[in-house]
Amino acid sequence: MFSLKKVAEESIPTIQALAEKTWSIAYASILPPAQMSYMLEMFYSTNALIKQMQQGHQFIFVADEEKAHGFASYSTKDLMIRKEVAIHKPANHYRLHKLYISPDQQGKGLGQLAMNFIVADIKANGGTEIELNVNRSNKAIEFYSKYGFQILRHEDNDIGNGYFMNDYVMQLSLK
Ligand SMILES: CC(C)(COP(=O)(O)OP(=O)(O)OC[C@H]1O[C@@H](n2cnc3c(N)ncnc32)[C@H](O)[C@@H]1OP(=O)(O)O)[C@@H](O)C(=O)NCCC(=O)NCCS
Structure with a gap:
């Protein structure tokens, strides 16, 4: 029996373990290993995750009675936009920052849950509305499309060190 729950800082080691597990497979044919390590450090180091939580990113687990099998995070959109731009972004616009289901549990409905x-x-x-960025080579595009x-x-975001995130921006209207 799977359930969803909101989690906080005490769950950071589990988030990091799940991220390593899912990223090593999901991005194996998309990102060079050095870029994957760089991005994991950038978005999943303990300091980075604490900062995201302090900025209001809500983290959740999909778990059974024993352990977590996936995680996600989301927040209002103005939280991650520079202040001068945020003025134009109403607080009812959200961003899905992360959604990762453990490879051994994918395709069983947990992402949809x-x-x-x-x-x-x-x-x-x-x-x-909810907006997200997804790598243009990621199969997850089909999952998101199916969801609506x-x-x-397109967005090509410079993340430093000579690396880019080559993404689609996708949006779901909740109206
Ligand atoms: C993308 C992901 C979150 C989807 O979660 P999931 O639990 O595997 O997907 P579900 O089983 O809930 O699938 C829901 C629907 O989407 C479809 N779907 C899921 N993944 C799909 C894929 N790669 N290609 C086509 N359809 C897909 C399913 O067939 C299902 O359709 P149905 O309801 O008609 O049967 C998960 O596979 C994952 O974590 N992938 C790797 C990490 C990743 O890329 N995350 C997104 C980062 S932006």
Whole structure:
């Protein structure tokens, strides 16, 4: 029996272990190993995760009675935009930052379960749309499309060290 729960700083080691496990497979044919390590450090170091939580990113686990099999995080969109730009972004616009299901549990409906929980939580807080970035070579695009997300645009984001994130920005309207 799987359940969804909101988690905080005490769950950071589990988030890091799940991220390493899912990334090493999901991005094996997409990112060079050095870029994968760079990005894991950038987005999943203990300091980075604490900062995200302090900035209001909500983390959740998909878990059974024994352990977590996946995690996700989301927040209002203005939290991750520079202040001068955020003025134009209403607080009812959300971003899904992370969604990862353990490789041995993928394709069993857990991603959909997590999305349903996230959408319900965001709607309950007055959210009207969810945006996300997904690598243009990631099979997860089909999962998001099936859920109702639409591709808004391409984005090539410079993340330093000569690396880029070659993404689609996708959006789901909750209205
Ligand atoms: C993408 C991911 C979150 C989807 O979660 P999941 O538990 O595997 O997906 P579900 O079993 O809930 O699938 C829901 C629906 O999407 C479809 N789907 C899921 N992954 C798919 C894929 N790669 N290609 C096509 N369809 C897919 C399923 O067939 C299912 O359709 P159905 O309801 O008609 O049967 C998960 O596979 C994952 O973590 N992948 C690796 C990490 C990743 O890329 N995360 C996204 C980062 S942006």
